[in-house]
Amino acid sequence: MVSRLDETIAELAAYNDDPDSGGMTREVYTPTYAAALDRVAGWMEELGLAVRLDAVGNLFARWEGAEPGAARVLTGSHVDTTLNAGRYDGVVGVLGAIEAVRRLQVDGVAPRRPVELVAWAGEEPRFGTGCVGSRAAAGALARADLDALRDREGISMAAALREGGFDPDRLEEAELDPASVHALLELHIEQGAVLESSGDEIGVVTAIAAPHDFTLVLGGAATHAGATPMRLRRDALTGAAEIVLAVERIARASASGTTVGTVGVVRARPGAINVVPGDVQLDVDVRDSDAAARRAVVDEILACAADVTARRGLELGVVPIVEDVPVGCSPEVIAAVEAAAAEAGARARRMISGAYHDAMILGARVPIGMVFVPSAGGISHHPDEFTASEDLERGVRVLAGTLARLAA
Ligand code: HGY
Ligand code: MN
Ligand code: MN
Secondary structure (H helix, E strand, O other): OOOHHHHHHHHHHOOOOOHHHOOEOOOOOOHHHHHHHHHHHHHHHOOOOEEEEOOOOOEEEEEOOOOOOOOEEEEEEEOOOOOOEOOOOOHHHHHHHHHHHHHHHHOOOOOOOOEEEEEEOOOOOOOOOOOHHHHHHOOOOOHHHHHHOEOOOOOEHHHHHHHOOOOHHHHHHHOOOHHHEEEEEEEEEOOOOHHHHHOOOEEEEEEEOEEEEEEEEEEOOOOEOOOOOHHHOOOHHHHHHHHHHHHHHHHHOOOOOOOEEEEEEEEEEOOOOOEOOOEEEEEEEEEEOOHHHHHHHHHHHHHHHHHHHHHHOOEEEEEEEEEOOOEEOOHHHHHHHHHHHHHOOOOEEEEEEOOOOHHHHHOOOOOEEEEEEOOHHHOOOOOOOOOOHHHHHHHHHHHHHHHHHHOO
């Protein structure tokens, strides 16, 4: 059975800047992203909702409640993707929310509180840091950040905003008043294999792990690969290799047992086969829902990097990228999700989100909750990302039931 949600997910997947790779690339503030967002706005308007774009391109659609002045229930996710990604990450939370509201309307549910759908801009880290749209909404982005945040080509977020028809100087207009939000709810694919391996069907998220990311800059000597004897080298890449392995070792040994550490980006210059690498940059991503454990792991990684570079006669620099705070989900929202899951007859389990989400950013200021549906094989951020139709259907049903409770 192919549901309407399957169809809209498939239609949105056509807005892709890298179709030949077999994966999805749809980065925020690109023309392809703008066209996809416009298609999403069309689906929202079909529900009779008032649609608006804020100053940084967050898309909102409001379903008025019986009490328009009451604090709203926000629900949504993102439709931008990382590189060579899948078609479900974020998209399920935006298109699934549209389906949930459609269902509630068809069932004649009249919410007391306004229910507002949202597609956050830039959840994926095109500019090095993720969740730029929800950070703006949380008042956690300064105007200077828009010039400092840059993508792989060195394009600033401010320039990308202008290119997309937005005005970076109107950033502050995007900030939401926390008092105007009763709760924020995000339906999302799990992106791991906990649900699939346990046979559970719905994840009731209790906390969201947060990233502490930074770039390690190693300076050595770019010399002739043939004429430089091994004992006279200051090879920045061999030093970096020791550190990459240390990130893995230290994260594995973390006291919490839930810390993860990744070096996903290595930039080695000059990048010629016959030159000893003189400059290397490592982008390091360390995450945990336990802030103290994450702190201990980062401190040990930095101490190890200092040892390795001192021993090898290399210079070391550390450039901060982001240090977000892990957040807990609201007990009220967790209870509403569990009640909706029970009503839907779904096997639900409480769990932590290893991935970060826009809900993590807003969670510092408003009550949040998340509903997870299984990812086949635990695969995500990959062309093979997949969630079965019946799992999507169950997620929409639980989301609708949770919205009905929170908006009552
Ligand atoms: O990296 C993350 O956790 C998110 O999927 N962008
Ligand atoms: Mn993602
Ligand atoms: Mn996501």
